[in-house]
Amino acid sequence: MVQVAEHAAALGTTPVGLPHAMVGSAYIYHADVLREWNRLDEALGLVLQAVRLSEQTETIVTLYIGYTVLMRVYLARGELEAARSAFQHAEEALAKTYYVPYRRDVYVIVDWMQFWLASGELDRATHWAEELAQQTNVPSPLARERQQVARSRLLLAQKRPTEALSLLEPLQVIAEQQERLSHVIELKVLQALAYQMRQQEQEARSALALAVRLAEPEGYIRRFVDEGAPMELLLSQLREQERKQGSTPYLDSVLAAFAPSPRHEKVEARRATGTGHPLREEPTSALLEPLSERELEVLRLLEQGASNQEIAQGLVLALSTVKSHVRTVLAKLEASNRTQAVKRARTLGLLPDQP
Numbered sequence: 001m002v003q004v005a006e007h008a009a010a011l012g013t014t015p016v017g018l019p020h021a022m023v024g025s026a027y028i029y030h031a032d033v034l035r036e037w038n039r040l041d042e043a044l045g046l047v048l049q050a051v052r053l054s055e056q057t058e059t060i061v062t063l064y065i066g067y068t069v070l071m072r073v074y075l076a077r078g079e080l081e082a083a084r085s086a087f088q089h090a091e092e093a094l095a096k097t098y099y100v101p102y103r104r105d106v107y108v109i110v111d112w113m114q115f116w117l118a119s120g121e122l123d124r125a126t127h128w129a130e131e132l133a134q135q136t137n138v139p140s141p142l143a144r145e146r147q148q149v150a151r152s153r154l155l156l157a158q159k160r161p162t163e164a165l166s167l168l169e170p171l172q173v174i175a176e177q178q179e180r181l182s183h184v185i186e187l188k189v190l191q192a193l194a195y196q197m198r199q200q201e202q203e204a205r206s207a208l209a210l211a212v213r214l215a216e217p218e219g220y221i222r223r224f225v226d227e228g229a230p231m232e233l234l235l236s237q238l239r240e241q242e243r244k245q246g247s248t249p250y251l252d253s254v255l256a257a258f259a260p261s262p263r264h265e266k267v268e269a270r271r272a273t274g275t276g277h278p279l280r281e282e283p284t285s286a287l288l289e290p291l292s293e294r295e296l297e298v299l300r301l302l303e304q305g306a307s308n309q310e311i312a313q314g315l316v317l318a319l320s321t322v323k324s325h326v327r328t329v330l331a332k333l334e335a336s337n338r339t340q341a342v343k344r345a346r347t348l349g350l351l352p353d354q355p
Helices: 002-011 023-036 040-056 058-074 080-095 099-107 110-119 122-134 141-157 160-175 181-196 199-219 229-242 247-255 262-273 293-303 306-313 321-331 338-347
Strands: none
Touching: 023 040, 023 058, 040 058, 040 247, 058 080, 058 099, 058 110, 058 160, 080 321, 099 110, 099 141, 122 141, 122 338, 141 160, 141 181, 160 181, 160 262, 181 199, 181 229, 199 229, 199 247, 229 247, 293 306, 293 321, 293 338, 321 338
């Protein structure tokens, strides 16, 4: 894929160095591979080039895909506000094209669903699913698959793993028959998460083991890391199982890409120095999407009883940005108010217990 993208970019560049409008597409797909390999700085630079080129040449057909890849890079970097801005630009660009629902569902709906869930916009995700249920026209098989994958992600976020599996299993069979390996990997990863949610640990590890075997030759990293803490736990269990047969360099590299939580870092520091209070058993986070560093800062201020205005002043943020962070924190913690969010965060070990 990378070689094809690089060759296309070279062919599309004129002798005086001016790229053809469609070179933006090559940059976009190259950037997405770099993102998947977790080379996020390189991916960011390349996709920004693609977006600028698409804007300059008014190549709208690639612009919304470029902004969607940019959104995913920012999400991987933990920059939620930048991801939100990229998503808004993607929506605006897509609105300028023909056949909007079809284009959206074939090319970007799964990525958009991941963004809605990561940013706590469950209502937006649910509204899309409700609209989908009202559709009467049968889309192309690929569009239908992408819709079902997006729906399965929503179902997992709603803790409805059995319904998610009912969508995923037939899709996997078809993807395997058509040898669309990247989609097979994606589907097996989601199946593993669904089995994990049903506490079917052996089935979860089996599904994940197949995904890992297919992903290793391609060097996939973000395919697993973007699923957050539940996937990290599953991968750790799989590595423990696989190490009985020998070394696990690929699993080691994937697990190393997961960012340690602040709580984990503090615990490791106390273990290393021998200082601090005696360690207790750490609770396992049940969050489908972990809190970003900025969201944890907001959470700590919520614990202190700070208002939105006080948080904005303390963190030097716009009030609208603070409100968005608070909504996201509540959504990720599945809390209906601030008090409930703080209580759940303490239970999960995200905040220290009250003295």
